[in-house]
Amino acid sequence: xxxxxxxxxxxxxxxxxxxxxxxxxxxxxxxxxxxxxxxxxxxxxxxxxxxxxxxxxxxxxxxxxxxxxxxxxxxxxxxxxxxxxxxxxxxxxxxxxxxxxxxxxxxxxxxxxxxxxxxxxxxxx
Numbered sequence: 001x002x003x004x005x006x007x008x009x010x011x012x013x014x015x016x017x018x019x020x021x022x023x024x025x026x027x028x029x030x031x032x033x034x035x036x037x038x039x040x041x042x043x044x045x046x047x048x049x050x051x052x053x054x055x056x057x058x059x060x061x062x063x064x065x066x067x068x069x070x071x072x073x074x075x076x077x078x079x080x081x082x083x084x085x086x087x088x089x090x091x092x093x094x095x096x097x098x099x100x101x102x103x104x105x106x107x108x109x110x111x112x113x114x115x116x117x118x119x120x121x122x123x124x125x
Contacts, residue, residue, distance in 0.1 A: 006022050006119040007119060010121070013125075017085070018083045019081070021079075022080070022081075027077060034053075040092040043092075047108070048064055068084070087125075097113075
């Protein structure tokens, strides 16, 4: 079992920035692709961004492309999501996830094996 703990959520105004961080509590996570997902009230969980185990490949949802950046530091076993120019529609609970299948960078939540508890991001317009 891999414990993932997110932090950095909060309340901001539209146009501002937030940085989310996910701490993995086992070094095995350095071998895993990592992703960020979000879920707004009444909606399904949706893909936001994902990064390969070595940080060499990353993918983004169209809705966040150019505004969000995913990064990882395997020495600290962390994955961050820098969110700039936030919009009201970015309001959601954001989840960090780990995919134990090393050689892919998945974008479907069902392909991820481990999940954090989530952190709330609220953007006021």
